[in-house]
Amino acid sequence: MPSTALLELKGISKRFGAVQALSQVDFETYPGEVVALVGDNGAGKSTLIKIISGILPIDEGQTLFEGKPVTLDGPKSASGLGIATVYQDLALCDNLDVVGNLFLGREVKSKGLGGMLGWLDETAMEQEASELLQKLAVSIPSVRTQVAALSGGQRQSIAVARSMMGSPKMVLLDEPTAALGVAQTRQVLDLIRRLREQGLGVVVISHNLADVFSVADRIIVMRLGRRVATFDVKTAKEVEVVSAITGLRSAEVSHAVAKEAR
Numbered sequence: 001m002p003s004t005a006l007l008e009l010k011g012i013s014k015r016f017g018a019v020q021a022l023s024q025v026d027f028e029t030y031p032g033e034v035v036a037l038v039g040d041n042g043a044g045k046s047t048l049i050k051i052i053s054g055i056l057p058i059d060e061g062q063t064l065f066e067g068k069p070v071t072l073d074g075p076k077s078a079s080g081l082g083i084a085t086v087y088q089d090l091a092l093c094d095n096l097d098v099v100g101n102l103f104l105g106r107e108v109k110s111k112g113l114g115g116m117l118g119w120l121d122e123t124a125m126e127q128e129a130s131e132l133l134q135k136l137a138v139s140i141p142s143v144r145t146q147v148a149a150l151s152g153g154q155r156q157s158i159a160v161a162r163s164m165m166g167s168p169k170m171v172l173l174d175e176p177t178a179a180l181g182v183a184q185t186r187q188v189l190d191l192i193r194r195l196r197e198q199g200l201g202v203v204v205i206s207h208n209l210a211d212v213f214s215v216a217d218r219i220i221v222m223r224l225g226r227r228v229a230t231f232d233v234k235t236a237k238e239v240e241v242v243s244a245i246t247g248l249r250s251a252e253v254s255h256a257v258a259k260e261a262r
């Protein structure tokens with residue numbers, strides 16, 4: 001593991017009225033690793049992701065990016081540092097094709113008079129889109145396919161690819177495999193592995209421990225707004241992770257699992 005974290009949060013606290021959503025949370029990600037953020041409903045995962053993506057201000061704590069103190073006071077400051085977020089609701093435009101979605105808001109104007117007239121350089125965008133999808137090994141019928149015609153896994157892959165357009169250093173994924181079938185999930189998990197191979201720091205929120213164990217390097221467990229455990233996937237046991245998530249002892253988890261299986 002490289003010694004300097006890409007992102008380091010220290011003692012982060014966040015309150016919504018009477019609800020203490022985060023209490024003194026430390027969090028760190030390194031380049032070229034996948035960190036899974038897990039925890040029960042209401043544990044504080046989304047709040048932490050929103051803080052990292054600059055959507056929510058913190059009440060207390062410190063943020064370092066590549067070892068330097070920074071302030072994440074808006075989505076622009078996060079994206080300016082190279083932090084990209086892929087939300088659960090995808091935010092793709094169904095009526096646009098893949099190129100249109102990848103370049104939404106960052107269209108390439110054609111050079112010369114065409115550019116002055118506001119014409120878009122479709123050829124350049126098409127080529128760049130194809131290159132990006134090839135690099136990420138995302139397989140779709142054509143970059144000119146409307147995203148409405150893609151499978152759930154392909155759509156999620158396009159959403160992830162879109163987050164790569166600004167060449168980020170870190171990608172946050174909120175439940176990227178929720179609502180996907182087995183084959184589509186595998187496709188998205190493969191894509192996450194490729195982000196790691198490219199040296200990115202990847203943070204994945206997931207409720208699916210099978211996915212977590214298959215793709216993550218480290219697992220950070222949140223419970224009631226606190227970071228309660230950290231596991232190295234190579235040595236972690238699922239029962240221990242469930243125990244940290246629920247607050248039950250491992251023996252109680254095993255007992256509950258056995259009872260459920262009956």
Ligand SMILES: Nc1ncnc2c1ncn2[C@@H]1O[C@H](COP(=O)(O)OP(=O)(O)OP(=O)(O)O)[C@@H](O)[C@H]1O
Binds near residue numbers: 039040041043046
């Ligand atoms: N905007 C908000 N206003 C008030 N309370 C909030 C707000 N956002 C989150 N909370 C509360 O903060 C706590 C943490 O919520 P958060 O959404 O971060 O949990 P989570 O781990 O992402 O849960 P889930 O898995 O259900 O998405 C919860 O008690 C939640 O009700």
